[in-house]
Amino acid sequence: MQPLAPGSTIGILGGGQLGRMLAQAAARLGFDVAILEREADSPAARVAAQLIEGAYDDEAALVRLAKAADVVTYEFENVPAGSVDILTDHGVDVAPGALALAVAQDRVAEKTFLNARGAPTVAFAEAATPREAVDAVTRIGAPALMKTRREGYDGKGQKWVEHAADAAAVFEALGGVPVIVEAPADFVRELSVIAARGRDGAIAVYPLGENHHEGGILRRTVAPAQVTPALADQAERIARQVLDGLDYVGVIGIELFELPDGRLLVNEIAPRVHNTGHWTQDGCEVDQFEQHIRAVAGWPLGPTRATARVEMLNLLGEDADAWAKLAAEPETRVHLYGKRDAKPGRKMGHVNRVRAL
Structure with a gap:
């Protein structure tokens, strides 16, 4: 891709504070910004050149964004994979790319990737049922931190398991969805x-x-x-x-x-x-x-x-x-x-x- 000239349009998925500060930075460099966001009165939309109102998986809205933007980025990592496919199918580049999203959206995939690249993490195990949750905590050792594999931020979607016998109940309390069990890190x-x-x-x-x-x-x-x-x-x-x-x-x-x-x-x-x-x-x-x-x-x-x-x-x-x-x-x-x-x-x-x- 050739460098974008000033006056080009950068699309941003998401209208929160990170999108707002990205839009302000883009404006300083001479770019226009188009925001795709469900809420018309969002922080980013109010400082952008264009708002496309719609959900992040709204195909019609995504097509409009693809036509308006010369490149698309995002302010949060839980962008639906299908949304990226729609954008790229309509000829617009999305950066960071699909691999980064896939790795960051799944905590097991993330730690597996990191270890494969030589970036060390705590020990971990995955579980998709209450029985597997008990087994995972037994292998890792209690206390252990149980997190949902997907979503969750600012401390949400995670709970400590003090004893392996409690793992099934904690699994259910987190919604009965696939989880990762992590060993505690004795960090300073x-x-x-x-x-x-x-x-x-x-x-x-x-x-x-x-x-x-x-x-x-x-x-x-x-x-x-x-x-x-x-x-x-x-x-x-x-x-x-x-x-x-x-x-x-x-x-x-x-x-x-x-x-x-x-x-x-x-x-x-x-x-x-x-x-x-x-x-x-x-x-x-x-x-x-x-x-x-x-x-x-x-x-x-x-x-x-x-x-x-x-x-x-x-x-x-x-x-x-x-x-x-x-x-x-x-x-x-x-x-x-x-x-x-x-x-x-x-x-x-x-x-x-x-x-x-």
Whole structure:
């Protein structure tokens, strides 16, 4: 694919905050954006050049998007595989591609892929029945974390199993759907690496971020994280193995566990721009959103060097009501998503507190 010229149209599946920030980045580079989204009043739709209203599996809406866009990307990984097929059948490229979606949508496929690429994970087993769930926990050992194989985010769709005898009940509590059972990771902290791969195979890796969660939801990321050169090299090697293995185009988020002995395990991958990469908006020469647009448009990747130390704090629910106080802080950059209703735990925005390196 030839690099897209300014004035071309980039299609985005999804109208949430990630789609909004992607659309804003695309506009800065001179692109128009067409959003496919069910809700007309979505955060992304209100900053895009065009809204195509419809479900993500609405064939007529997908055909309209294919005709409007020169390339299509997405803001979430649970895009129906059939939707990608419809778009490509109508002549528009989708990036990242179908393989990345297939791997990221199924936790068993994800860990199997990672291990095959030399990216280590915790031990795991799969189960599709209550009996298999008991067997899986028995093999892995309790306590173990049981997750639905598909969907689930921010701590949803998962439960701890304290004893193998409880596995069948936990399986049913998760909906009686296929699950993965994971061994616990004895980690000292969670890190993440944001990386990008261009259409020419070039790879750009951002400095690592250190992440802190509350109630299963990311609360803050501090970056660049304080890490040794050896740990940074290990993370970059993992990122390259994943990106090349997926023949990836775009930005990816890779969550990592740092073990006491300095080894890194991959927790999960997200084939899109990532919450733990929001710090790059005010801490890097080219942020993750512009980088993703550059990659899918076939442009050269931009530099990833950190220009500041940043603490990114998610604004959940009514946290965003403090916008005036936050905006008055000289070191704080406010990013609000334009969501209408503040609900407990809902990501309404984030702030980046910027300090010198």
